[in-house]
Amino acid sequence: MILLGTLTDACGATGQRGWICQAAYELTGSEDFAKVAETVSTPIRLVLVLVVAAITAWVVRRLVARSLRHARDNDRISSFRIQGDIPQLSDLELQRREGRFSTLTVALQNIASVIIWVVAGFVFLDQLGYEIQSVLVAISAISVVIGIGAQQIIKDFFGGLFILMEDQFGVGDVIEAGNASGKVESISLRVTRLRDVEGVVWWIPNGTIAEVGNRSKEWSRALLDVEFDPTVDPGSAISVLEGVGAEIMTDPEWSSRITADPEVWGVQKMNADSIQVRLVVKTIPLEQWAVARELRARIDVAARAAAVPLAGQPITGPVGEGNPISPHRASRPSAPEGEAGNR
Template identity: 40%
Template sequence: MNGALEPLVHWAKGPGLRILAIVLAALVVVFLSHRVTGRLVRRAEKEPLRQRERLQRAETIRRVLDKAVSIVVGAVAGTMVLRELGVDIAPLLAGVGVVGVAVGFGAQVLIRDLLAGLFILLEDQFALGDTIAVSGVSGTVEHMSLRATVLRDLDGTLHVVPNGEMRVVSNRSRGWSQLLLRVAVPYTTDLERATQILQRVAEELAADPAWQGHGLEGPSVAGVEELRANDIALLVTAKTSPGEQWAVARELRRRIVDAFGREGIELPAPTRIEVTRVLREERPTGQA
């Protein structure tokens, strides 16, 4: 019995012990990498300046680095384990090199996506949680990798956009957003009075403590924006926190409707035009 176990014990004291050390070292490296990137995220949380942007960027880089480190460490550790098991890895590495060259010619699109993803991270073009428009779609960034970016739009549709396909990226979540609200009034409206009411309503909303967190500042009525067929469009502008312009616009519309109702200013009603065609019955020649 002892003779049968002796080769196993010998293997466990030699290659087995080294394999265990390799696996443990790989786990430690991955663990330390996750700790370092996690510390970067926690440090970003304490930054008072541009806290949200810093936190999003740190979280994005953390996820990408964690995945990249795990793949690299796993590949290196797997190769070392195979060598300890007696597998000749030289032909394997040579085969991988040949396959790599062949795949390289056919994977130019993949390489382009990876390089584009790297530059997106380095240049901080956008981060997790940002609302962006790119390649004909828009939505909130839910996931990022070096190859592709995943967006979810307002109706819940998930879009996967390869990073190499991004030519122009419009980020709606950086710095501040601009509110552009067009209010339609009939041609019979006193424009000076309507403008004063709009300015008052916008300033009251900006001063409302319940809306301080939306970053509303500098609301103003720019004046007549457009003369349309059935009404006049007045333009209201303001700065808001990134992505808050839509919520502010909805609340501002509600208050404008209430204020116009109290002040006796009518909102233009939809115009409906009905066209009726009368077909004249043709009678045979000679009939009265």
């Protein structure tokens, strides 16, 4: 009975006494030593909480980076999976994957670190003797106030996270997002930066992107609705376009940008002014505009040579002596047209 009373005096009542104080008292039988051990144990526990939290955060960050790297290298998650029928990765695709991987890794690492340190903070306060329930109530009230003021930032953050995880678009892609369109120059968790064809930079908060069109995802398509003179036989018009499609596939400079044989889909529209015939060509990403320009130039030459005039083009005979029309090639600009929404 005397021993129990002394233990209570040294370490407090049952259910409140620390295990270090009780172990020290049972080991030495000294009330003073038990009190000193309990006093010293508090800062030791606090330091231990911080050390464990720091080590856990470091380990988790390494595991997140390693897991995502492994998933990327082994093509196991949709965020990094290469889709489509392009036979090999281009420099642009490699850049997109690396940028997406880096941003997503940092985001998940930061989320994991915040969770770990929040939990460590609660344990830290508990070791100091604070009532956790009271602390949670106060934090909840503060969180509500902060959440109301920062709800758009939170929305932007999760919007950016899903953009990266779902691989909706990446750096170098040409996209349309609302009223803005252009080439993606950078993506963060909060904002996406575009540059249009006139050089204007658009900053778009990720949380405001309700829908987005990607003009360079996996593959692209050059679509030409060619208008011929209304007197032209549709079969002759189709033959001209088929010939141009076959011709461009024999040119190594252009066939390397085309992933499938050009297709003539036929007559799209007929009226008193023209006959419209559609030609479509599947290309590698971002090359559809350059291919379309080259096709327009070749169609013009082929139509004149075959005496199958385009709408508004004077009817002439085949190219040759006495005919001033001569074949030409389209100029090849250094950068693809349409990077910011040109059709």
